[in-house]
Amino acid sequence: MASLPNPPAAQANETPQWRPLLHYTPRRNWMNDPNGPFFYKGVYHLFYQYNPEAPEWGNMSWGHATSTDMLHWHEHDVALPFSETKDIFSGTVVVDKHNTSGLGTTDNPPLVALYTSVFKKNASNAPDVQAQSLAYSNDEGRTWKSYHKDPVLTLSPPSPHFRDPGVFWYEPGDYWVMATVVANAPKVKLYKSTNLTDWTLLSDFGPVGLVQPGIQWEMPSLFPLPLDGNPTQLKWILMLGVNPWGVSGGSGSIYYVGSFDGTTFRPEGLPPEGAGPAAYDWVDHGADHYAAIVFAGLPAARPVTIGWMSNWDYASQVPTAPWKGQMTLPMTMALRTIDGRPQLCLTPDGHYTALVAAHAALSFDGMRLSSERRLLPEPARGQVMDIDIRMHMHGADRAGIFVRATVDGHVGTKIVYDMKKQTLTVDRSRSGQTGFSPRFSHEHSVSVPAPAGEVSLHVIVDRNSVEVLSRNGSVVMTDLVFPPADAERVMTFSENGMTEFSHMKVTLLDRNQE
Known part of the structure; x- marks a missing residue:
């Protein structure tokens, strides 16, 4: 099993001994947060923050890989490249199966990417402004077109910290919901849309604990899970990247359990004011799990998550070459009552389980x-x-x-x-x-x-x-x-x-x- 088929022979100063077998890495250069993972027509698509020019952060673009089992990955050309006018930060891809956007047809639904643009000095927008942009694909993710209106959502006044749209279809309301962050506030902002191009504010969430000088919230994911498998006890999970003040230092992935009525997310069972990081619920208690995100379009009821296996404390210094950065193993999520309260439980995806059973x-x-x-x-x-x-x-x-x-x-x-x-x-x-x-x-x-x-x-x-x-x-x-x-x-x-x-x-x- 290899991350990529037939990797080239190692060159001087390269570290093939640390190239993971089970976890995705690009062939070369820098990678951080996963973006817009989805499943469509039997294929898993993974996008990620990528520097196509160097093994260090910068020139942020969307790398792209596909797999039929989330273990054997094929790396493709860059999906959304940086340009002279903007960098491409994190976001989501959804299958617009009802063609609510009008960017495809009902017979050939478009794939729609909502992502953060970071505008540069020579852009028409003010420099360093972060806003939400849209691209779409009519050929199952092979090529992408930018939407004519760019961006589709900007804060007023514009902000250099408004990013990371997580988008899903809210069935009871028959509309799309976007969760974004004002990272340095820190605050989650929820929006709604019927067409993926026009967005109106629903509500704000935060701050709720873990608020220290310099802390940032990033990469929000909002999704439902039945408690103990009971569909009549539906809870909503809000996952967030927290940096710094992770439970094991540096960056980490936290989650809140609560309710969502289509407008407002309300957490429950919060620690007392002033509690430290250990009192909160963490997706992972190690040092190297950040920016957890959920695969869209999965046929199974239980969602699958994947994250960036690194830590902002030292990500740029890890001794791997010619790449830096890798993904966590995809994990299936469930919500179970443990110690008298609901807790998020992760287990390796069934493809991995089958791999182990075959040996x-x-x-x-x-x-x-x-x-x-x-x-x-x-x-x-x-x-x-x-x-x-x-x-x-x-x-x-x-x-x-x-x-x-x-x-x-x-x-x-x-x-x-x-x-x-x-x-x-x-x-x-x-x-x-x-x-x-x-x-x-x-x-x-x-x-x-x-x-x-x-x-x-x-x-x-x-x-x-x-x-x-x-x-x-x-x-x-x-x-x-x-x-x-x-x-x-x-x-x-x-x-x-x-x-x-x-x-x-x-x-x-x-x-x-x-």
Whole structure:
């Protein structure tokens, strides 16, 4: 499995050892936020913030890739390129199946992209103004045309912080809804339209906690989910990128649960005024998950999300070449009652689950460790793997595994449950290269109650990342790592007591993939 078919041989200073197998990356250059992902006629489309000219932020355009399974991606030419008059920031693509815009036909519905234009000094608009623009495609996303009115939505007075339109069809009202942000306010602004080209204000949302000097809200996504699968208990989720003040430092993805009546989003169960980041609900508790967005047009009732796997604290300094930036694994979302309140739960998309099921697994059920480390045998060696674990801690203070570890254990990413603190931690302090930025944080922890000492973990390991899920997916931790090529082992451990790994299944995913 490869991000792109037949990648060229590595050149000097390139880092193929960190090119992910499961996660999308462009062949070269800078990538950040996902934009406008959608599913149409059996094909998944992914757009993203892209610099077509260099592996650093700038010249913002929309890159484009397609897939039939969200695992094998084909990179296309730039969809929406920057120009002398404007850069292209984040946004949404929708399938206008009823041709409400009049930009296609009912037999051949147009694809409509709403995105943020950042106007430059020589544009007809004031320099640095951000406003919402529109482009459309009549050939299933192969080519795009700019709408004659540009922009279609501007704040009054114009703002340099008005961006990131997230658009969806609101069935009860028979109209489109757009969620945008005034990033530095911070504030979410909701608009409505019957034709995607003319927009009127519905309401504002915010600020609601996490308001500190310099904080920004970005990339809003508003969507419904049934609580515990019950369609009569429909809740609405508002996901936002928060930067800085993420729960693990730098940028992160937060969510609010509440209601939406077609005009106003009302959150519920908010922490008390002045609460810190840990009191809020986060899509991911690791350091490298930002700008989460939902795929449009999926036939299934449960939405799928994808995010940018990086952090604004050090994204420009990660040691990958000739690319910088990658996507998270697509995750299916559900809303479940956990600890007496609704929580967003993520699980890997069914295509990934099928991929794992198609590979032979190694089982280490019933393994007992008493105050020791134990290296899994040679057949469990690899750089890309799926690991399913259930631990029973019988007196141990801490237990877990090292992944992408060397035989001597001097290098590895440590995933540890602390019984006394009731916390799950990903420790990447000895994961490989860590010194490229002083802001590359080392440890990320989250509360995971396990009073009986039983902990279940699902760990997805790629060539330069670790994703850990627990508690039915209500806890997710995503972290980049940059290990040496020989760090291919898995090591279990139990500290100050006995731990039984009652279930442990390791599936290697980097063998026989081509």
